[in-house]
Amino acid sequence: MIDLIRQQVLPHFGIVSSAKVTPLGNGHINDTFLVRWENGELVLQRINTDVFNTPNALVHNADKIAQHLHKKVAQGEYQLSVVEPVKTLDNALALDLGKQGYWRAINYLPHSHSIEVVTSEHEAESAAKAFGHFSCALSDLDATDLEDVIPQFHYLPGRIKQLKAAAAEDAAGRISECSVWVDFALTQQSLLQELEQASTQLPLRTCHNDTKINNMLYDKRDMSSLAIIDLDTCMKGHLMYDFGDMVRTFTSPEEEDSTNLDKVEVRESIFAAICRGYLAELGDVLTLDEKQSLWLGARVICLMIGVRFLTDHLNGDVYFHVHHENHNLQRAANQFTLYQSLLAQQDKLLAYLK
Missing domain, CATH: 3.30.200 (Phosphorylase Kinase; domain 1)
Structure with a gap:
């Protein structure tokens, strides 16, 4: 190469x-x-x-x-x-x-530095402010001027359908080792109705669509926010998914492929820091419906990324790069565990969005 x-x-x-x-x-x-x-x-x-x-x-x-x-x-x-x-x-x-x-x-960008796991409220709040600042600056860019690089990228019904098809085909002969997680994912389809109702009320925005913590660069000289990177999936969409991907990648003390599932959880203080940072930049831009959709976005993204990892595992690892056997299955279990933690703390986490 x-x-x-x-x-x-x-x-x-x-x-x-x-x-x-x-x-x-x-x-x-x-x-x-x-x-x-x-x-x-x-x-x-x-x-x-x-x-x-x-x-x-x-x-x-x-x-x-x-x-x-x-x-x-x-x-x-x-x-x-x-x-x-x-x-x-x-x-x-x-x-x-x-x-x-x-x-x-x-x-x-010289002096740039990225992180894989958020270790402090300051890191979470500054990154959330940066992503909010990015979206605020693009709020007057007509989202329909951008082409859809991956149609229906954040479309949970389609992702669930793909999981069902992958489980039925079992192309790589792996269904027996992950049927518990397949069954779990398919029991969460009540989100689909909630999502359908909410989506009709939300304006189309220019979205980043991949707001992982490592897509915000810090300046390693003082750890201030430097830049938003990886614009590959920037296209029209709903900002609740950008918020959701921050929750997914900021709040856990473990990396997304960690097998220490007993340590995978949504840290309340980090969730609160995301809300502070993001709403400080976008609070006056978001409509009321958009603000109310943020909690839905957090749940959908955590579930959906787990579904995507699991689907790729069943298909034989044809989408995501993997580095060892069962890598995508481990990622899926990690994300579903984080999703479960999110649901378990719903009442207290919701308070930070109100």
Whole structure:
């Protein structure tokens, strides 16, 4: 892979083949690298076109968002750094090498630092404020101007249907080891009716759609908020899902693939910090219906990501990168356990949204 990058990819960006190329991050979908040479550095990605089968839409959405945020910076309305495309020598947003991959480059932010597990209320509140600040800055960008890179990405009925199909087909012969979790997921379908009723009342917004804690970069010099990254799934949607993904990835003291299920729980103080930070930035932007939908978003996302991990496990690990046997099953069990913790604390957690 490194030789391919040096010989066939970097020349299109005007970068010498002797540049240092190292893997970056631990994303589930794309292959990401940090490229450093004498005169600069950038982030290079090979887009997974099995997942993002319209990659041109992905890079054009990211470019539109970057341009909009730069305008907000110029107007003094956006205080974070902007992640933006680095174009090829032909002024293209991406490089399509056919079987050798679809590649795009973005600017690298010096002094950036990401975390996998939130360890303090300060980390949670600052990250939630950053994601809220990002959404607030995009609140006047017409969401319908962005293409759907993954149609029905946050659509729980569709995800449940996919799980049922995967369990029935049992393509990888794994149903016997995870039938308990399949049965559990299918008993939660009362959420579907609640979701259907709420969705009709919510405005379409430009959403990040993947507000994991490691998609907010801190400045490692003082641990202040630096930038929102990974704009691959930015498209129209409902902000309750952005809130929900923060709850999913901020509140547990364990990483999302931890097998220490007895330690997986929603930390009340971290949930409260998310609410403070997010609503401080978006409180005047959100409609009443949107504010009331946030708790629903938290429940739906925690359940839905577990369903997606479990479905991929049953299908033979064809979507998410896995690093060992039963990795997706472990992720699913982790997420369902977090979902159960969320339900168990409903009354006291809801108070922070009121």
